[in-house]
Amino acid sequence: MIINKLDNVEINLDNGHKYALRDIACGENIIKYGSAIGHATSDIRQGEHVHTHNVKTNLSGNLEYTYNYKDYGVKAVPTDRTFMGYVRRNGDVGIRNEIWIINTVGCVNKVAQRLSEKTGARYFPHPFGCSQLGDDQTVTQLILKGMVNHPNAAGVLVLGLGCENNNIEVFKKVLGEFDENRVKFLNCQDFEDELEEGLRLIAELKEYADTFKHEPVSISRLRIGLKCGGSDGYSGISANPLVGSLSDRIISHGGSCVLTEVPEMFGAEHLLMERCESREVFDKTVALINNFKDYYTRHNQVIYENPSPGNKAGGITTLEEKSLGCVQKGGLSKVVDVLDYGDILTKNGLSLLNGPGNDIVAVTNLMAAGVHMILFTTGRGTPVGSAVPTVKVSTNRALAEKKKNWIDFDASPVLGEKTMDELTDSFLDYVIEVASGRETCNEISDYREISIFKDGVTL
Numbered sequence: 001m002i003i004n005k006l007d008n009v010e011i012n013l014d015n016g017h018k019y020a021l022r023d024i025a026c027g028e029n030i031i032k033y034g035s036a037i038g039h040a041t042s043d044i045r046q047g048e049h050v051h052t053h054n055v056k057t058n059l060s061g062n063l064e065y066t067y068n069y070k071d072y073g074v075k076a077v078p079t080d081r082t083f084m085g086y087v088r089r090n091g092d093v094g095i096r097n098e099i100w101i102i103n104t105v106g107c108v109n110k111v112a113q114r115l116s117e118k119t120g121a122r123y124f125p126h127p128f129g130c131s132q133l134g135d136d137q138t139v140t141q142l143i144l145k146g147m148v149n150h151p152n153a154a155g156v157l158v159l160g161l162g163c164e165n166n167n168i169e170v171f172k173k174v175l176g177e178f179d180e181n182r183v184k185f186l187n188c189q190d191f192e193d194e195l196e197e198g199l200r201l202i203a204e205l206k207e208y209a210d211t212f213k214h215e216p217v218s219i220s221r222l223r224i225g226l227k228c229g230g231s232d233g234y235s236g237i238s239a240n241p242l243v244g245s246l247s248d249r250i251i252s253h254g255g256s257c258v259l260t261e262v263p264e265m266f267g268a269e270h271l272l273m274e275r276c277e278s279r280e281v282f283d284k285t286v287a288l289i290n291n292f293k294d295y296y297t298r299h300n301q302v303i304y305e306n307p308s309p310g311n312k313a314g315g316i317t318t319l320e321e322k323s324l325g326c327v328q329k330g331g332l333s334k335v336v337d338v339l340d341y342g343d344i345l346t347k348n349g350l351s352l353l354n355g356p357g358n359d360i361v362a363v364t365n366l367m368a369a370g371v372h373m374i375l376f377t378t379g380r381g382t383p384v385g386s387a388v389p390t391v392k393v394s395t396n397r398a399l400a401e402k403k404k405n406w407i408d409f410d411a412s413p414v415l416g417e418k419t420m421d422e423l424t425d426s427f428l429d430y431v432i433e434v435a436s437g438r439e440t441c442n443e444i445s446d447y448r449e450i451s452i453f454k455d456g457v458t459l
Contacts, residue, residue, distance in 0.1 A: 001415075003237060004034035009050050013415060016233020016315035016379070016396070018050040030055050030317075033236060035268070037321035050317070057318040059267055059304040061297070062290045067282040070274045072332035077252040083435035085217035086154065089179060093221045094151035095372045095389070095435045097212055098122050099205050101157045102147050104171050105129030105164035108188055112159055115198045119206075121157065124387055124450045130164035136456030141166055141174040142342020143452050146368030148175060148183060149344070152388055154212055155182055155205030157198065162189030181208050214437070220254030222435060223345055225366030225374035225388075226329040227260065229359040231307070232314025232379025234395035236325025239377035239411035243393060244331035245424040246375065246431065251333045251349055258345055258371055259330040260353040260362050262292040266303060267320030268327045272352065277334040284338035288354060295455070310380045329377065341453060345370045359384050360451035367450070373434055381406055385442025387450060389434050392441060408440050 001011045002021070008031045009018040018032065024044040029036040038055045048054075086094040099121040101112045107130065112123035124147070128140045144166075148156050160168040168185050175183075184201040188194040226243060228235060247257040265272060269289045276282035296303045307316045316322050336349035345351055355365040363386035366374055373388050379395035381403045391408045394400040400410035409430055414423050434440060442448065 001237065003032060006034040007031045011233060011237065011315075018233070018315065018317070020044045020046050020048050020050055022046050024050075029058070032321060033324040035320070035324055037267070037324065038318040051315070052312055052317050055317045057304040057320060059319055061303070062293050065270070065273055065282075065286050067276070067279055068274055069276065071334070072275065074248045074252055074331065074333045076254070079219065079253045081219045081253070081432065082216040083219055083222070083432045084214040084437060085221070085435065086151075086212045087215060087217065088151050088212070089182070092151035093217050094154065095437075096152040097154045097209055098152060099155045099157070099202060099209060100124070100147065100150070100153040100387070101159055102144055103129065104144065104158060104160040104166045104168055107161045107164065108159050111188055111194055111198070114195055115157070115159075115202060118195075118199060119202045121202050121205075122387065122448060124448065126450055126452055128452050128454070129166040131459040132165060133457050133459065136454055137165060139341045139454075140452050141171060143364060143368045143450075144171070145175050146342060146344060146370065147387065147450075148178070150367065150370065150387070152372065154209035156184070157201055157205060158183060158185045159198070160185070160187045162187040218254070219250070219432065219435075220348075222250055222255040222431075223371045224250055224255065224257045224431070225260070225363070225369070225371035226257055227359070227362050227366065227374050228264075228326055228329060228377040229384070230314075230378045230380030230382050231311050231316055231322055231325060232395055233316060234412070234415070235316075235377060235379050236321075236328055238414050239379070239393045239395040240325050240328040241420065242411040242414055242423055242427060243329040243375050243377055245420050246427050247329065247350065248331035248333050249424055249428055250431075251331070254348055256345055256348050256351065257330070257333075258339070258351045258353050258366055258369055259327070260355045260365055261326060261357040262288060262354060263296075263303070263319070264323050264326040264357045265289060266293070266323055267318075268323035271324075271327055272330065272335055275332070275335050275350075277336050277349075281335055281338060285335065285352060288338050288352060292354070314379050329375070339369055341365065343369060355453060358451070360449050361453050363390060364450040364452060373431070373440075375431075377411070383442070383445065383447050384449060385440070385445075385447035387448050389440045390442045391431070391434060405445065406441055
């Protein structure tokens with residue numbers, strides 16, 4: 001399969017790996033998706049396997065960029081399609097009506113687990129909230145704030161110990177205004193039996209949650225997170241383009257999508273920068289890319305230390321190649337905003353979110369930004385799930401058939417059986433079903449995890 005007429009490699013659909021379309025001289029760029037994914041480190045003969053043994057990245061440090069806006073023609077398309085959601089008192093919309101237990105500190109993880117086992121409330125263990133300083137603690141607080149305010153949670157129990165840095169009174173200052181019927185607080189050190197008090201508070205939250213009923217909501221209210229993990233040679237030609245097509249469809253109907261994994265934009269950032277709707281958004285995107293490169297260099301790490309071993313086994317050779325496939329999840333819509341850790345999604349359209357590619361950190365960042373669900377493409381497979389429904393989209397049929405307990409939707413039919421528009425129609429139907437209550441594999445298996453980004457001192 002030849003992806004772009006400018007390419008000098010083709011993809012073998014049997015294994016996802018690259019092979020030379022013509023002789024390629026040592027030092028010449030390897031072109032895939034119409035862009036350079038690295039350069040040849042030796043002469044490569046026509047038909048020869050093109051991979052880590054004869055290709056090296058072109059990536060280096062920070063770059064300067066020029067703003068040249070391109071409109072790819074994703075237009076508003078009014079629709080009367082709806083999903084069955086829950087409209088909150090403040091006007092937000094949720095796609096689940098759950099009770100969440102949010103820890104201010106890792107010391108009460110097991111208390112949260114015991115309460116969850118007795119009540120069915122969701123809990124999300126983490127090791128942070130104490131012995132952190134400065135920006136590190138601030139990121140923890142902002143991620144937890146995003147969780148407390150998430151509309152998929154009808155009620156929230158904020159569970160603290162009492163002596164931690166991020167104690168409840170400190171956290172309340174970060175949290176700001178809250179609905180006392182929806183958010184309850186419990187300092188475990190204040191009660192002889194913290195479990196008894198927790199059960200009482202969760203019972204009150206359940207009564208409050210029961211006041212919300214399923215009702216039709218326009219799909220223009222949907223907020224979707226975009227993520228990939230365990231990529232392979234098919235990611236950039238099946239699942240990621242399908243998610244990009246779905247993203248454009250959601251945005252054309254007035255919805256919002258969020259693309260993260262900043263290191264997996266390296267080498268493809270120009271494709272996002274040319275779609276920034278304003279110079280201000282362009283400048284924020286440049287800062288997003290270069291600041292994350294600076295984060296690497298501060299820790300004496302090279303910026304191209306990616307792909308992972310699994311990615312390479314699946315046919316991905318360089319970070320540029322991975323990135324050019326990765327950013328396709330963002331479709332062709334305008335980039336309307338750039339979000340930092342803990343920022344909440346507010347604009348309709350495509351937003352970029354700061355954060356690493358690490359799967360659990362990335363899905364946590366997306367969830368805390370307020371997305372209702374996450375579309376997670378994978379060619380290798382993973383059971384990981386977020387606090388919100390996490391739709392696993394397989395890049396190839398073998399994975400979909402082998403891991404039916406992990407995979408929710410198979411993108412492989414776009415490789416020859418169905419057109420992109422046909423499969424996007426089916427995918428949109430599925431996304432609306434999930435928004436209306438259909439459980440994803442991670443929900444059925446109760447795989448719901450968080451991991452908060454850390455870049456600082458632990459006392």
